[in-house]
Amino acid sequence: MQLLKLSSHGRGRISPALEEPSQEVSLDEWRNNPQAHADATALVIPNDASVADIKKDVSGFDVVILDFPQFKDGRAYSQARLIRERMEYSGEIRARGGVLRDQLLFMVRCGFNAFEFGDVGAADAALREFTFAYQPAADSVAPIWRQRLAHARAA
Amino acid sequence: MYRYDEFDATMVAERAAQFRGQVARRLSGELSEEEFKPLRLMNGLYLQLHAYMLRVAIPYGTFSSRQMRRLAHAARKYDKGYGHFTTRQNIQYNWPALVDVPDLLDDLAEVEMHAIQTSGNCIRNVTSDQYAGAAADEVEDPRPWCEIIRQWSTFHPEFSFLPRKFKIAVTASDNDRAAVRVHDIGLRLHKNAGGDTGFEVIVGGGLGRTPYVGHTIRDFLPKEHLLSYLEAILRVYNLEGRRDNLYKARIKILVNAEGAERFRGLVEEEWAQIRSSGIDLLREEIERIHAYFEAPAFEKLPGESVALNAQRDGNGEFDRWLRVNTVAHKIPGYAIANISLKPIGGIPGDISAAQMEAVADLADQFSFDEIRATHEQNLVLPHVRKEDLFKVWRVLKAAGLATANIGLVSDIIACPGLDYCTLANTRSIPIAQRISERLADLDEQESLGELKIKISGCINACGHHHVGHIGILGVDKKGEEFYQVTLGGSAGEDASIGEIVGRGLSSGDVVDAVEKLVQFYKSERNDGERFLDVYRRIGADPFKEALYAAA
Numbered sequence: 131m132q133l134l135k136l137s138s139h140g141r142g143r144i145s146p147a148l149e150e151p152s153q154e155v156s157l158d159e160w161r162n163n164p165q166a167h168a169d170a171t172a173l174v175i176p177n178d179a180s181v182a183d184i185k186k187d188v189s190g191f192d193v194v195i196l197d198f199p200q201f202k203d204g205r206a207y208s209q210a211r212l213i214r215e216r217m218e219y220s221g222e223i224r225a226r227g228g229v230l231r232d233q234l235l236f237m238v239r240c241g242f243n244a245f246e247f248g249d250v251g252a253a254d255a256a257l258r259e260f261t262f263a264y265q266p267a268a269d270s271v272a273p274i275w276r277q278r279l280a281h282a283r284a285a
Numbered sequence: 286m287y288r289y290d291e292f293d294a295t296m297v298a299e300r301a302a303q304f305r306g307q308v309a310r311r312l313s314g315e316l317s318e319e320e321f322k323p324l325r326l327m328n329g330l331y332l333q334l335h336a337y338m339l340r341v342a343i344p345y346g347t348f349s350s351r352q353m354r355r356l357a358h359a360a361r362k363y364d365k366g367y368g369h370f371t372t373r374q375n376i377q378y379n380w381p382a383l384v385d386v387p388d389l390l391d392d393l394a395e396v397e398m399h400a401i402q403t404s405g406n407c408i409r410n411v412t413s414d415q416y417a418g419a420a421a422d423e424v425e426d427p428r429p430w431c432e433i434i435r436q437w438s439t440f441h442p443e444f445s446f447l448p449r450k451f452k453i454a455v456t457a458s459d460n461d462r463a464a465v466r467v468h469d470i471g472l473r474l475h476k477n478a479g480g481d482t483g484f485e486v487i488v489g490g491g492l493g494r495t496p497y498v499g500h501t502i503r504d505f506l507p508k509e510h511l512l513s514y515l516e517a518i519l520r521v522y523n524l525e526g527r528r529d530n531l532y533k534a535r536i537k538i539l540v541n542a543e544g545a546e547r548f549r550g551l552v553e554e555e556w557a558q559i560r561s562s563g564i565d566l567l568r569e570e571i572e573r574i575h576a577y578f579e580a581p582a583f584e585k586l587p588g589e590s591v592a593l594n595a596q597r598d599g600n601g602e603f604d605r606w607l608r609v610n611t612v613a614h615k616i617p618g619y620a621i622a623n624i625s626l627k628p629i630g631g632i633p634g635d636i637s638a639a640q641m642e643a644v645a646d647l648a649d650q651f652s653f654d655e656i657r658a659t660h661e662q663n664l665v666l667p668h669v670r671k672e673d674l675f676k677v678w679r680v681l682k683a684a685g686l687a688t689a690n691i692g693l694v695s696d697i698i699a700c701p702g703l704d705y706c707t708l709a710n711t712r713s714i715p716i717a718q719r720i721s722e723r724l725a726d727l728d729e730q731e732s733l734g735e736l737k738i739k740i741s742g743c744i745n746a747c748g749h750h751h752v753g754h755i756g757i758l759g760v761d762k763k764g765e766e767f768y769q770v771t772l773g774g775s776a777g778e779d780a781s782i783g784e785i786v787g788r789g790l791s792s793g794d795v796v797d798a799v800e801k802l803v804q805f806y807k808s809e810r811n812d813g814e815r816f817l818d819v820y821r822r823i824g825a826d827p828f829k830e831a832l833y834a835a836a
């Protein structure tokens with residue numbers, strides 16, 4: 131499966147990733163025996179794991195991998211926001227599993243910046259389909275209501 | 286009414302363009318039906334028994350003459366000249382061709398309409414009191430908050446793949462016309478002791494396979510915190526709601542499994558973390574949205590219209606329509622006029638293109654351009670001068686829209702059932718038609734008073750049978766259509782779930798059964814008691830006996 135990455139948080143450019151595959155460890159394995167996985171670079175978090183106290187676990191990893199067992203199982207959207215916003219994790223959050231073209235923008239808005247997804251052309255088009263967003267999320271896009279206020283104040 | 290600015294218009298236009306691309310990929314074969322399904326379901330397009338069905342959103346049931354005319358145009362151009370108003374204050378088209386749907390959506394986008402989030406496991410079209418902004422009994426107009434919820438929930442990136450669909454209803458009246466206690470989230474605007482208005486937050490109500498009346502998890506939420514509080518509830522639900530079983534995935538199951546207290550704790554804990562994180566709108570934006578809903582330019586009129594009193598004298602039919610279908614308005618000299626989409630023997634909620642245009646013209650001329658759709662599948666002209674009521678009634682009568690049966694026994698809610706729906710066990714519409722024909726006499730109906738019959742063709746309960754005073758549920762028994770009767774439900778401020786009374790009935794018997802129940806009620810009632818009151822006073826057993834006594 132091809133890996134696509136965003137050039138920056140929010141709505142950067144998307145392109146195929148070039149570097150070496152990461153060394154993965156699951157959250158359970160990591161918590162049971164961190165010493166044995168000292169060289170791991172990517173933490174794989176299942177979508178039914180609580181991420182409430184995960185800050186110290188994720189902080190040492192370059193990559194956090196969140197799972198969509200099916201495209202319609204949307205728990206990882208909330209996990210991503212919590213890890214990005216509440217844990218202030220600034221590394222790569224990668225989407226794995228049921229990653230469909232028409233979900234990529236939702237994922238980006240929730241803090242994902244890497245995707246196991248095969249078609250870079252489709253991904254690029256999908257991320258350009260909407261100019262605005264109504265609500266704040268984990269990306270840097272100002273919600274419509276803030277843009278309205280800015281316009282009104284400038285006028 | 287709310288009007289789109291450039292941001293809203295861009296959103297809807299971009300959504301229409303996106304969907305056009307998705308349909309093109311399906312038609313070219315790039316997408317299989319299986320791959321296309323989740324995409325079309327994000328946009329209100331269902332594959333029904335005979336054809337596609339498109340559900341168009343009417344946010345909180347408020348729309349204009351111009352929008353109604355466009356709906357009529359769409360009915361003619363893309364359907365068989367009809368539309369169907371649903372229990373979600375939406376309109377459905379039952380016969381569009383897939384290839385035409387992108388054009389239909391473009392036509393709607395021009396008048397600020399769309400099918401966004403009318404299906405799928407996301408936050409659905411928010412519903413409200415159909416009399417909002419007009420009712421004499423409301424604390425304030427709830428619609429600005431509905432619009433604020435609409436915007437926040439539209440393409441919410443975190444909550445577009447919830448465990449199940451999610452429905453929010455808002456009322457601002459003690460007389461709950463929005464059924465807030467049987468929604469995933471119900472919001473009731475009310476005044477606290479200090480004179481401030483805020484929301485009672487009710488969570489975990491719902492119908493379907495396992496009906497529940499919701500729990501109040503907060504008595505008073507300051508209004509400005511609405512969005513952050515909703516976000517906290519949705520986040521808890523998105524993370525904790527069950528995903529292993531379709532039938533246990535609604536928030537009501539989570540709330541009842543955790544217990545309301547524990548669930549409240551989870552929400553409050555999450556809310557404490559996000560309440561100051563910039564989700565809530567600033568005052569300026571709240572005020573900007575409220576400004577769209579400022580009252581229209583009502584005239585100063587006497588409370589009573591002399592002309593009206595003369596017109597109703599000696600015109601029994603008009604007088605009945607006034608008694609049954611009009612409601613007190615908050616401004617003297619005005620009335621709220623209900624338009625029944627339940628003609629005797631008709632299909633509940635159906636309306637022809639010509640009728641839509643007649644309603645649009647009336648709203649234009651006599652109701653400040655406003656129309657409402659109700660969750661009971663009727664329409665409303667919210668602001669009619671009393672002295673115009675006679676003119677309005679005459680036009681409605683000529684259009685076949687003046688049936689005086691709002692809230693009466695023939696004002697039946699029925700789901701599409703086996704005539705359209707792939708999930709149905711039984712037909713619903715013909716049962717509604719036959720009950721309405723059997724109890725057609727309007728004098729008799731009026732003397733029976735408020736009596737709500739609701740019919741669902743399967744356990745999914747789209748016809749709200751659980752909250753019918755008399756509910757009828759279609760069940761399949763070895764390939765035959767049977768109907769289970771429930772009694773004592775209510776969707777109002779006194780919400781309750783109806784109880785099943787005895788064995789299923791054949792479609793031939795169910796109409797007789799309703800008649801027996803109605804006759805029994807009549808024989809038992811004291812002065813002023815509704816069907817529901819008698820049921821609550823004497824209980825299920827006597828009704829059962831009346832129903833199943835050997836003929």
Ligand code: SF4
Nearest residue numbers: 700706709742743747
């Ligand atoms: S209640 Fe059942 S039959 Fe009726 S519309 Fe809903 S799913 Fe279809």
